[in-house]
Amino acid sequence: MTGKRLQVDWTRCDAHGLCAELLPELIELDDWGYPVLADGDVPGRLSEHAEHAVRACPQLALLARTPKA
Amino acid sequence: MTTTTITTRSSPRLLSGVDLAGRLDLGRHLAVHGPLPAALRSGTQDVLDLADAVNLRGRGGAGFPFARKARGVRKGRQDSGGAPLVVANGSEGEPASRKDAALLMRAPHLVLDGITLAAVAVGAREGRLVVGDPAARDSALAAVRERGREGRPRVRIRVVGVEDRFVAGESSAVVRASAGKTPIPVFTLTRTAAGGVNGRPTLVSNVETLAQLAVLARVGADEYARVGTADEPGTTLLTLHRGGGAAVVEVPLGTPLSAVLGSASDSRAVLVGGYHGSWLSGRTVTAANLSRSGLEAVGATLGAGLVVPLPASACPLVEAAPVVRMLADESAGQCGPCVHGLRAIATTVQELADGAVAPGGVARLERWAGLVTGRGACAHPDGVVRFVASLLATFPAEVALHQHQGCGRPLQGLLPLRPVTLLEDAA
Numbered sequence: 001m002t003g004k005r006l007q008v009d010w011t012r013c014d015a016h017g018l019c020a021e022l023l024p025e026l027i028e029l030d031d032w033g034y035p036v037l038a039d040g041d042v043p044g045r046l047s048e049h050a051e052h053a054v055r056a057c058p059q060l061a062l063l064a065r066t067p068k069a
Numbered sequence: 070m071t072t073t074t075i076t077t078r079s080s081p082r083l084l085s086g087v088d089l090a091g092r093l094d095l096g097r098h099l100a101v102h103g104p105l106p107a108a109l110r111s112g113t114q115d116v117l118d119l120a121d122a123v124n125l126r127g128r129g130g131a132g133f134p135f136a137r138k139a140r141g142v143r144k145g146r147q148d149s150g151g152a153p154l155v156v157a158n159g160s161e162g163e164p165a166s167r168k169d170a171a172l173l174m175r176a177p178h179l180v181l182d183g184i185t186l187a188a189v190a191v192g193a194r195e196g197r198l199v200v201g202d203p204a205a206r207d208s209a210l211a212a213v214r215e216r217g218r219e220g221r222p223r224v225r226i227r228v229v230g231v232e233d234r235f236v237a238g239e240s241s242a243v244v245r246a247s248a249g250k251t252p253i254p255v256f257t258l259t260r261t262a263a264g265g266v267n268g269r270p271t272l273v274s275n276v277e278t279l280a281q282l283a284v285l286a287r288v289g290a291d292e293y294a295r296v297g298t299a300d301e302p303g304t305t306l307l308t309l310h311r312g313g314g315a316a317v318v319e320v321p322l323g324t325p326l327s328a329v330l331g332s333a334s335d336s337r338a339v340l341v342g343g344y345h346g347s348w349l350s351g352r353t354v355t356a357a358n359l360s361r362s363g364l365e366a367v368g369a370t371l372g373a374g375l376v377v378p379l380p381a382s383a384c385p386l387v388e389a390a391p392v393v394r395m396l397a398d399e400s401a402g403q404c405g406p407c408v409h410g411l412r413a414i415a416t417t418v419q420e421l422a423d424g425a426v427a428p429g430g431v432a433r434l435e436r437w438a439g440l441v442t443g444r445g446a447c448a449h450p451d452g453v454v455r456f457v458a459s460l461l462a463t464f465p466a467e468v469a470l471h472q473h474q475g476c477g478r479p480l481q482g483l484l485p486l487r488p489v490t491l492l493e494d495a496a
Contacts, residue, residue: 008444010256010405010406010407010444010445011403013404030440031413031437031440034406
C-alpha cells in the first residue's frame with residue numbers, strides 16, 4: 001500500500017473509531033469521534049496497518065487510493 | 070413579505086426586453102434576441118472557442134471556466150462511450166438569492182438556447198433543467214412547450230422540479246435529482262464529466278451561465294466583451310437586498326460595489342456572494358469591485374451574486390446567528406463532521422450574538438472551523454465555515470463587545486431564512 005492515500009467516505013462513516021485504534025500514527029478522532037487523517041501518503045512501514053484499518057472499518061468508509069499524478 | 074423586483078441597468082443582456090414585456094415568450098424572445106446563429110446551432114462552429122475568448126465562467130458560485138468543464142465531458146464521452154447529458158442547475162438553494170428564478174421567469178428561452186448550445190458542444194441529445202422555485206418551474210415548462218419539436222439536431226429538454234433546500238443546489242445533488250433521486254449530495258470517486266446522471270458523462274452548469282452562452286453566441290466575442298473588465302468580460306446577475314426587499318439586477322462585471330449599493334454605500338456591513346460568502350466592512354465596501362478578481366482583492370467572492378447591506382441599526386452577529394443555525398439544520402445529515410460541527414458552531418455563534426458565550430467560545434469556534442473544513446461529501450460545511458470565519462474577522466470590535474455583553478441591537482431578520490418571493494408583476 002506504499003504511496004497510497006487514505007480517504008473517508010463521510011456519508012458512510014459512523015464514528016466507530018476502529019481506524020484510529022488500528023492506525024493511531026495516521027488517524028486521530030475529532031470532538032465527535034470522527035477520524036482526522038494525517039496529511040500525505042501512507043509511508044511504507046505503516047502500509048500493512050493501513051490495509052488492516054481499511055478492511056476492519058464496519059461501514060467500509062475508509063478507503064486507500066492511489067493519488068492522481 | 071419580502072418582495073423581489075427585477076431591474077436592468079445600462080446595456081442589459083440577459084434581461085433585455087424584460088422591463089417592457091415582462092416574461093419573454095418564444096415570439097418576444099426571438100424579437101428581442103433573434104435566432105441562434107445556424108453554424109453554432111449545427112456545431113460547425115465550436116461555441117467553446119467563443120466561451121474561451123471571453124473567459125466565460127460558471128455563475129453558480131464556484132466560477133469554473135465553462136469551456137474547460139465542457140471539454141471534460143467531451144473527453145468523458147470519448148473514454149466511456151456513454152450518451153452525454155446537459156444538466157442546467159436552476160435549483161438556487163440560497164434562500165436570499167433569486168437571480169436564477171428571475172431569469173427563468175423572465176427570459177426562460179435564453180436558458181433553453183444555452184442548454185441547446187451546450188448539448189451540441191458536448192454531443193448530447195438530451196438536457197435536464199432542474200428548478201426549485203415553483204413559479205420559475207412553471208415558466209420553464211411553458212417555455213419548453215412553446216418550442217415544441219423545433220430545431221435540428223434536436224435536443225430534448227425536460228424540466229425537473231426539486232424542493233427548495235440549501236444543499237439541493239450542490240452539483241452532485243442536482244445530478245441525483247436529474248436521475249429522479251432525492252437531491253442530496255453524494256460521495257463519489259468519479260468526476261461528473263466522466264460519469265454523472267446514471268453513469269453518463271454529464272455537464273452540470275448554472276442556468277445563468279447557459280443564458281450568458283446564448284447571448285454570447287448571438288453577439289459574438291467582441292461585442293460581448295464591450296462591457297465588463299478585460300479579464301472578465303460581460304455582465305452578471307445580482308440579487309440585491311435593501312430595505313426589506315430584494316431586486317435582481319444585471320451589471321457589467323467590474324462595477325463598483327458602491328455604485329450598486331447607492332444610498333447604502335456607507336454601510337458598515339455588507340454580505341457578498343451568499344450564505345457561503347464573505348462580509349465586507351468600511352474600506353473594503355468602498356474599494357470592492359463586482360468581479361472575481363475585484364472581490365478576491367478584498368478577501369471575498371462573487372459566489373451566487375448575493376449582495377446584502379445591513380443598516381447601522383443592525384448588528385451583523387445578531388443577524389447572522391439565525392442564518393448559521395438554518396445552515397446547520399440544512400445539512401443533509403449524512404456526514405458526521407458537518408452534522409456535529411455545524412450544530413456546535415451555530416450554538417456558539419448564537420451565544421456570542423446573545424452576549425452569553427462561555428470563556429474560550431471564540432477560540433472553540435476557530436478550532437471547530439478547522440475540524441469541519443474539507444470533511445464532507447460536498448462543500449456545504451466549508452461554505453458555512455467561510456461565512457462564520459469572515460464574520461469573526463470582519464467585525465472584531467463587535468466580537469469583543471459581545472464576549473462580555475450583547476450590543477443591545479435587536480434582531481431585524483434582514484438575512485432571509487426562507488426563499489424570498491418573486492412577484493410576477495414587479496418588473
